[in-house]
Amino acid sequence: GAVVSQHPSWVICKSGTSVKIECRSLDFQATTMFWYRQFPKQSLMLMATSNEGSKATYEQGVEKDKFLINHASLTLSTLTVTSAHPEDSSFYICSATTGRGAFFGQGTRLTVV
Amino acid sequence: GESVGLHLPTLSVQEGDNSIINCAYSNSASDYFIWYKQESGKGPQFIIDIRSNMDKRQGQRVTVLLNKTVKHLSLQIAATQPGDSAVYFCAGRYNQGGKLIFGQGTELSVKP
Numbered sequence: 001g002a003v004v005s006q007h008p009s010w011v012i013c014k015s016g017t018s019v020k021i022e023c024r025s026l027d028f029q030a031t032t033m034f035w036y037r038q039f040p041k042q043s044l045m046l047m048a049t050s051n052e053g054s055k056a057t058y059e060q061g062v063e064k065d066k067f068l069i070n071h072a073s074l075t076l077s078t079l080t081v082t083s084a085h086p087e088d089s090s091f092y093i094c095s096a097t098t099g100r101g102a103f104f105g106q107g108t109r110l111t112v113v
Numbered sequence: 114g115e116s117v118g119l120h121l122p123t124l125s126v127q128e129g130d131n132s133i134i135n136c137a138y139s140n141s142a143s144d145y146f147i148w149y150k151q152e153s154g155k156g157p158q159f160i161i162d163i164r165s166n167m168d169k170r171q172g173q174r175v176t177v178l179l180n181k182t183v184k185h186l187s188l189q190i191a192a193t194q195p196g197d198s199a200v201y202f203c204a205g206r207y208n209q210g211g212k213l214i215f216g217q218g219t220e221l222s223v224k225p
Contacts, residue, residue, distance in 0.1 A: 036215075095213070101147065102206075102211075103159065104149075107154070107155060
């Protein structure tokens with residue numbers, strides 16, 4: 001149990017376009033999900049907390065207008081990278097917490113060309 | 114500010130030896146710590162956790178030690194195997210909504 005699934009696993013997009021990443025809790029409901037980004041050889045950096053039915057809470061330095069988060073249901077949160085640029089290329093990971101702990105998706109590799 | 118960091122960025126051990134990965138944290142407000150294993154191109158995988166009211170917890174081949182006095186956390190892996198090769202992160206959960214703050218990470222390399 002406690003499976004978190006991300007889609008897509010990887011995506012390549014052109015500079016200036018927008019990309020949507022989905023995070024689903026498959027066998028449990030998640031009122032709160034978290035979005036992280038990770039650069040090569042670095043740790044996970046928390047970007048924002050996604051709250052079902054309300055606005056996301058962004059960490060300091062993360063542009064909320066660039067990284068749009070929507071948590072419309074108890075099993076789905078989406079992260080949209082708007083007007084993507086090469087510096088947005090990264091590994092994006094979501095997680096959800098249950099009474100048994102925090103579980104992570106498999107990550108989405110975004111490459112902006 | 115909040116931070117959870119590691120002493121060693123890389124660790125190389127011989128197969129069968131024990132491994133010890135260390136982590137230091139600065140914010141004493143954390144009530145819960147977790148160790149994760151991350152293989153290349155994948156999301157973090159839960160290994161073991163410990164609550165702040167404990168100082169030791171054992172799992173299968175792994176042990177986590179927590180020293181709140183010096184704000185130090187360690188992960189011990191017994192009889193390290195090639196399949197243990199990965200990057201290991203510690204993370205602390207803080208009371209503001211349960212978010213996790215991750216440490217720097219240690220890359221463990223197991224030599225056969």
